[in-house]
Structures are given as structure tokens and as C-alpha cells.
Amino acid sequence: MNDLNLRYINAKRALFDRANAKLNAKQREAVYTVDGPVLVLAGAGSGKTTVLVRRIVQIIKYGNAYADTRIPFGLTEDKVASLENARSLSDAEIKEILPEFISDPCPPWRMLAITFTNKAAAEIKQRLAAELDDEDAASSIWAGTFHSMCMRILRVNAEAAGLKPGFSVYDTEDTKKALKSAMKSLNIDEKMIPLKSVMNRISRAKEKLKGPQAFIAEADDYRERQIGKIYEKYADDLVASNALDFDDIIMKTVLLLKNYPAVLDKYATQFRYISVDEFQDTNEAQFALVALLSQKNRNIMVVGDDDQSIYRFRGATVENILGFDKNYTDAKVIKLEQNYRSTQHILDAANSIISNNNGRRGKTLWTDNVSGEKIYVRKLANQDSEARFIVETIARMVSREGKSYRDFAVLYRTNVQSNALQTVFAKSAMPYRVLGGVSFSERKEIRDIVAYLQLINNHSDKERLLRIINVPARKIGDRTIDCIEQLAEEQGTDMFSIIENATKYPVLSRSCGSLLGFASLINSLTELSDSLPLDRFVNEVIERSGYRHMLIEGGEPEKERLENLEEFISGVLEYQNREEEPTLTGFLEENALVADVDRYDENADAVVMMTVHSAKGLEFPIVFLPGMEEGIFPGNQAQFDNEELEEERRLAYVAVTRARRAVYMLYTESRMIYGRTVVYTPSRFISEIPGELKDEQTAHMAPYRSPQTGRVYYSESKPAGDMTVRAKRDQQSAPAAREKFEPGDIVEHFSFGRGEVISAKPMGADVLYEIMFDRVGTKKLMATYARLKRSQ
């Protein structure tokens, strides 16, 4: 290559570098690596989503322009010089020049980006839309979760996949019930083989693309053969119900692509570029899917972090990321190790913990950020002091350092740990929110109405039929239901057909009236579903099924359920307004695949509490890690199992790397676990952090003092009903005479803001107020700690 050509290419690349000046060299390398397989090992906080999005945008806008070494015909010295001088132009001017280098760009609809969660998918879509600045282009990119993408393929190819249109998706609870009934019909006792392990085995089998026959063929003991039988029966039931479970969605798609070369060819041709996020969380089926789809164009980029693989228990195989470049020998491997989130001390601590694991690809995070504070390690007397330590530390930092509540996260290993925390937080008047309770769509009334909709959409859906056939009560008893089930099995048809034709079966003569009534209810609603807008239709379902009537009859206790149904209808309305072609099937699919509108509102000013698992991908200025004890974190089950232990260590790595500024690791002398007081030793993960990175102390919490009697209690013996936390400053200053409020009064709270008193219950010398706040909803607060002021 002559000098002029070389200068041309260098000048062109310099301009692209300018356009991506906000990225570091490694990130840019990933963005410019367009063709062939690429593995991006992205450490925590290394900007992986940015890279993923930028690369897609780069390919759509400029194709392989950066790597392209072709020289335009008739290149002149003047031209090269002007490109070289363009470096000093403004960003906007450079953007004007770049299109002249376009080289084989990819149309957006040939771009596939796969994530695990809807939240991640939404974020990627949103950032793509912003960067492409082209709504249509952004929305034609296939960006979604594994499941949503597979559903899209299955819907179009339902017949080839062995499905009838309008097929249902069973969630975990439906699956559980179906397995239970399969076990019952096979006379397999749950005490012999626990349902949980059956579920797990079958789920693992599906992830390995193993059907019931293959499973049975490989079964080498009685128990395995029994599970094989259950699997077979369950699979038959799913077919009869025209339903898929979550694992089927992936497995059936892979099988479809394997069995129908024409279908595979269509998609493998269409998807010129494939990107997979969180690749360390993929299972075998998901890897097989990606491998099939990319086999033709071989342009596959996977992004992930082997050190953050924390879902082995649900079938994720780290080997997918560890061995990626063995599967794709020509893969380019790029490591993103610069961290933009945390202080160097936090990263050093995380690095030294994770360095105790074997079987890593090996990465060392570093940052330009300050070295920052040391890791605070605090020993507390018990879980109560632990919770109070957290509350008081936060209270102090909020009042003295002007921090917001939202700057703090409490991350624990197991959900049970949140109980003790919540008790203390609830009484402390400190705003907090807990992630991971019963979600909206898991509520009984919502599930019931969704079951009606599912049955209307798919009359074969057995689990949903069983769920609502007698809700509200319509005199169809268990005996009748058993009878119908058996008839359906004998006739090789579904239960609904038996019910419709109840008159034909003498055994059903007694309940014939109720059955025909139910059949005509469902049939008339099915007809109605075509003619009414979705929200009005759902309203009719609630009405005509008698469900609303049932709840109204139920009076006060059922009021909340009624309100939830109203909220559900507004959710339907929201779907209807958003969707171009709203359909019942579409709504149900979204409902099955999209968990609640992500419950975590990042704007609310409240301390957030959740498991370390659910914190993956999030970041917080200050992180508390209670329960850093052997037996909790790492858990008991990991004590003698190295694989488990390494997973726990990765989890600890995830936990520490959530923090931007400070980490508090807490452990106790003793704590209550399952009703027993246990004494655990501090977690090995604490000792795996070098001493010079730690600020280690015993924290002495002030004992409780009863507000009424002034008696001092130590937490273990505190009297029932007195679970107050006293911030230190409160103890020092004698409580001032407190203003009394009555229902209807408007009050001001130092962090919840303005609210109206709903009720006031005297409790000893104190008063428990229920207050409806404008911003944060209804809260119950003790007068002594709420420090309420009259508004105006």
C-alpha cells in the first residue's frame, strides 16, 4: 500500500475515533469489530451496554467502514489532506463526513439483539432509538429477550412447531400444577420424589433439548425412570392443552430450526448480525439457538462476564462463555476491564475475592476513579443490631452529609434476611422499598381473570380451565371434574369439548345444567372477544363470569381485589392504546412473558432492599451487605461443594461491584435462623479482602429503651410490640412534648412530605398514625419517631 492510501485509511479511522471519543480504546475496538465471531468479556461497570448499542448503530449506519481498506478511485493528495485536517472539526461536522465511508451497512431488520430480561431489552431498544435517531429503524431491529424472540418465530411457524394458533404459555405455577396432576395420575407420591426436584429435572432436560423418550432411554435408575414417566405424561398434557412452558419456548424453537431446514435458512439468512447480552447466563438450548441462527453469516457477538455467572442453579452453563473461542476458533476476544462505576478500593476488594476462583478467564478491573474509602467491616451483636446499624448509619449520612435515601441499597443473600430488616425499617420512619414480594400478576384475582382469558383464547388450556371452572362457585364439584378429566382422556379430546357435550354422557347428568351453563358462558365470551375492544371485553369477562359479583358479595375484605381488577383493566387499556393491532392473543403473550412493570422505581427517594441476585446490573452509591457469615454467604450448601462455593464467590463479586462509593460488610455474633439461635463465623469473603483495604471494627449499638417506661431492653429480650429503633440523637435529647393529630389533619413528614392523617390509634404513651402521603402512599408511623409537623 502506498503512502497516500495509508494516510487515507488512517485519517478515516481517526475520524471514527473522534466520533467515538467517549469510548475507551477497547470499547472502540469492540464497536469496530464487525465481521466474524466476537467475544466481549465485559467486567462489572465497564460500559458493556454502551458497546453493544454503539456497535449495532455503527453497523447499521456505516457497516464495516472502519476495517474497510478499499481506497476510493482517484484519491488525491488534496482529498487526504482535507480528511487529515478534518480531525479538528466539530463533532457535528465530522458526523457529516462519515457517511462517505459507508461500507455494506446492515438494514436494521437484519439485526438481532438478544437479552435475558425485558428490562434489559427495553433499555437497549430505548438507547438504539436515541442513537439512531430514527424511530422506524430502531423498531425494526429484532431486540428482545430469548423468549419473546422465540415466541415471534413460533407464532409464525406454529404448525411446523406442532402448535395450534393461539397456544398458551404456562408459567411456573401452571407447570407445577400440571406436573402435580401428572404425578397423581401416575400414582407417584410427592414424598418419594419431591415436586421441586421433578420440576428441576424436567427443566434441565428441556434445556439440554432432551425429550421424554431420550430422557427415559438414558434413565439408569428407578427414580429417573419415574421422572421420565412424569415428563412423558406432562409433555402429552401440554400438547393436549395446546400449551408451552417457558423451557418449551426455547426448546421448540431450536427443534423447529433443526427439523425444518427451510425455516432455519430463512432466519439464518435474515439475521446478518447477532448480539447476545449476559452470555454467561445462557443455557445449552439458548446457545444452540444462537449457534443455529448464526451458522450462516457467522457474525455473532456475545457479551458477558464469567465472573458474574450466578444462575448455574437454573441451568446456565458458564462453559458457554468459557469455551466460546473453542467453539469459534476464529473468534476475536476483547476484554473490557476499565470500570467507570466504583472506587479503586472497591475494585481491589472485588478483584481479590474473585481471584480465589479457578476456572476463570481472568480479568482485573481498574479505574481512573479515586481510591476512595476502605471497605467497612462491622461486627454486630445480632441481626437486630445489624438492621439498626444500617438504619442509623443511613440516618446519619442523610442528615450530616446530605445524602438521599435512594443512594443506599441493602443487598442480602436470601430473602428471609429481609424480615428482620423490614421490621426495623418499618418502625424507623425511614422510607424503604423491598423488591421481590408477591407481584401484581401473581395475585389470585388477576390469575383468575387471566385464566378466563386464556381459556377463551385456547379452549384446550386444561390448567386454566381447572383453575376457574368453579370460581366463582357454580356447583361443579371435584367428582364431576375428575369425571370430565377421565372422559377427555378416554375420548382423546379436551375437557372443554366434554363439557360442551355434557348431555351425551350419562355420568354427567346430575351436573349437566351447570356444565352447559359454563360452556355457554365461555362460548359466548369467545364470540364477544372478536367484536369488543379489549378493555371492554375484559370488563365483560369479569362481569359475566360472576367474578365481580362474587367480590362485591365478599364485602370489605375483597375490596382490594376489586381494585386490583380495575387496575388490571387499565393495564389492558394501556396495552390497547400502545399496540397497533391489539389482540387477545397478543395481550396474553405479553402478559405471560413480561413480569410486572418493573417494580423498582429508581426515582423514588427510598432505601432499596433486595437479594444480591436481583441487584445484578444495578448500581448504588452505598451498599450494605448484612449477613456476611459462613452459612449464609457463602450458604451452608456451599461449604463442601466447590462448584457451589465458586458460584457464591461470584455472587459476592457481584455484590461488591454494585457499589460506587462505599461498601459495608456486616456480620453478627449470633442470629436467629429458622427459629434457632446460631453462631456463625465471619464470611471467608471478608478474609479474602486484604487487611489494608478494610476498616474493621465492632459496632456497639445502643440498647433499646422503651418510650413508655424508659426501661432499657437488650434486643433479645425486648418486649412484644416494642420494636422501635432510636436514632442516637433522639436518645440524647429528651422527647419534646408532641403535638397530637386527628384524622383529617394535614401533616408534614421530614422525608415523606405532605400527607393526610387517616387514623390515630393510641398505643401506650405513643400514637400510631396511619397517614396517606401525597408522594409515597399510605404509611403507618409511630408519633414518637415520625416527627410530624402540622402543615401550614
Add this chain to the structure above:
DNA sequence: ATGGGGCTGCTTTTT
């Protein structure tokens, strides 16, 4: 048909 009492079992979770 519904609820209460006793028994069990108990990491992590998205789709």
C-alpha cells in the same frame, strides 16, 4: 364448601 389445625421444609429467579 370453607376454614382451621397440624405438618413440612426451607438459596438464589427470569421467562
Add this chain to the structure above:
DNA sequence: GCAGCCCCAT
């Protein structure tokens, strides 16, 4: 310690 589930009693 507690929630969820099953079974039995009303």
C-alpha cells in the same frame, strides 16, 4: 419462625 399445603371436620 413462618409460610404454604394438605387433610379433615363442620
